[in-house]
Amino acid sequence: MSSSNTYNVAIVGATGAVGQKMLETLEDRSFPVNHLKLLSSSRSAGTKVKYKGETLVVEEATPESFKGVDIALFSAGGSVSKKLAPEAVKHGALVIDNTSAYRMAEDVPLVVPEVNEADIEHHKGIIANPNCSTIQMVAALEPVRKAYGLSRVIVSTYQAVSGAGNEAAEELRAQSQAFLDGEELEANLLPVKGDEKHYPIAFNALPQIDMFEESGYTFEEMKMINETKKIMHQPDLSVAATCVRLPFFTSHAESVYIEVENQNASVEDVKQLLANAPGIVLEDDPSTQTYPTPLSAAEKRDVFVGRIRKDPDHENGFHLWVVSDNLLKGAAWNSVQIAERVVANGWL
Numbered sequence: 548m549s550s551s552n553t554y555n556v557a558i559v560g561a562t563g564a565v566g567q568k569m570l571e572t573l574e575d576r577s578f579p580v581n582h583l584k585l586l587s588s589s590r591s592a593g594t595k596v597k598y599k600g601e602t603l604v605v606e607e608a609t610p611e612s613f614k615g616v617d618i619a620l621f622s623a624g625g626s627v628s629k630k631l632a633p634e635a636v637k638h639g640a641l642v643i644d645n646t647s648a649y650r651m652a653e654d655v656p657l658v659v660p661e662v663n664e665a666d667i668e669h670h671k672g673i674i675a676n677p678n679c680s681t682i683q684m685v686a687a688l689e690p691v692r693k694a695y696g697l698s699r700v701i702v703s704t705y706q707a708v709s710g711a712g713n714e715a716a717e718e719l720r721a722q723s724q725a726f727l728d729g730e731e732l733e734a735n736l737l738p739v740k741g742d743e744k745h746y747p748i749a750f751n752a753l754p755q756i757d758m759f760e761e762s763g764y765t766f767e768e769m770k771m772i773n774e775t776k777k778i779m780h781q782p783d784l785s786v787a788a789t790c791v792r793l794p795f796f797t798s799h800a801e802s803v804y805i806e807v808e809n810q811n812a813s814v815e816d817v818k819q820l821l822a823n824a825p826g827i828v829l830e831d832d833p834s835t836q837t838y839p840t841p842l843s844a845a846e847k848r849d850v851f852v853g854r855i856r857k858d859p860d861h862e863n864g865f866h867l868w869v870v871s872d873n874l875l876k877g878a879a880w881n882s883v884q885i886a887e888r889v890v891a892n893g894w895l
């Protein structure tokens with residue numbers, strides 16, 4: 548710790564879509580920051596950024612960057628985390644990692660505070676932030692799971708382009724303009740930067756997020772499947788996912804089908820549980836067309852749930868619509884929330 552109860556914080560990937568939101572969230576939450584270090588690649592080193600009215604200069608991230616750092620928030624891609632997170636830990640920093648590099652590692656807690664805050668205590672220097680689509684889903688399902696038991700989850704996602712970074716948001720903007728101008732759409736990035744083919748995202752829907760696995764599922768889908776079981780400590784939970792990219796900038800939406808174990812759960816019960824759950828906002832009233840949308844959820848830290856219905860055929864089946872800002876609860880806010888819980892519980 549630096550001075551009394553304030554912390555030296557580093558953001559790795561500070562110029563990125565997630566990093567920018569981390570900066571905003573630290574400020575919005577009045578996180579007790581002593582010194583803030585902003586790190587990126589050499590490309591953005593020297594960039595000036597405002598934090599609490601002060602001008603900070605972004606530096607290139609190197610192993611030496613972490614001297615004196617108490618908490619390092621990583622969001623610069625998996626390869627950067629693999630290389631630099633162990634260096635940060637060596638220098639005594641607690642790493643909260645937003646990439647998929649360490650999520651499934653056995654001795655790394657994978658944490659959504661509303662679900663498994665207690666797992667944080669057993670960290671060995673690295674805490675992983677789950678995938679954005681996983682976070683909002685497990686936050687919405689945990690109150691139902693606790694009350695009624697959960698046996699099966701089938702989810703289809705409707706994901707914003709900002710999840711794939713600032714460049715992907717720029718691609719949507721450029722293609723939308725081209726489409727409206729009657730020009731050819733140029734696709735260079737989506738669905739996945741490193742894959743062979745690229746398809747336009749503007750006025751389209753792409754059923755591929757991240758690369759394909761042998762099984763026919765994408766890595767994004769497998770992240771949802773594996774991370775959900777780990778966070779909920781329920782390896783026998785049945786989970787299947789289909790992840791789709793859509794042409795809007797912010798918030799992921801999800802159509803979630805669940806089967807609960809309790810025979811007597813009603814829609815009213817599920818609504819009541821969610822209305823009282825921390826971090827969840829129930830917006831569900833068909834009579835007034837009340838339900839969350841990507842636009843209504845953007846820039847908010849909560850997870851919004853609506854359209855709760857019983858399955859027409861399966862007695863224990865329910866359908867839900869879950870929406871949240873992918874860069875806030877899906878990334879920056881969940882990370883800062885973990886940091887807040889660490890500090891509050893003395894788990895540094």
Ligand code: NAP
Nearest residue numbers: 560562563564565587588591622623624646678679712713
């Ligand atoms: P982005 O907008 O493309 O930003 C990438 C950031 O990483 C930039 O600040 C960039 O710095 C920095 N960076 C790239 N290569 C680097 C290097 N070699 N050394 C140091 N910094 C480097 O991407 P984003 O959307 O913010 O996402 C960043 C990462 O966060 C993703 O790769 C992903 O792993 C993770 N993420 C997680 C979630 C989640 O589900 N929780 C959601 C979105 C993203 P420059 O400006 O110098 O290029």
Ligand code: 12T
Nearest residue numbers: 645646647678679710711757
């Ligand atoms: N490919 O953190 O493209 O594992 O939207 C998050 C978002 C990976 C992750 C995306 C991705 C992650 C995306």
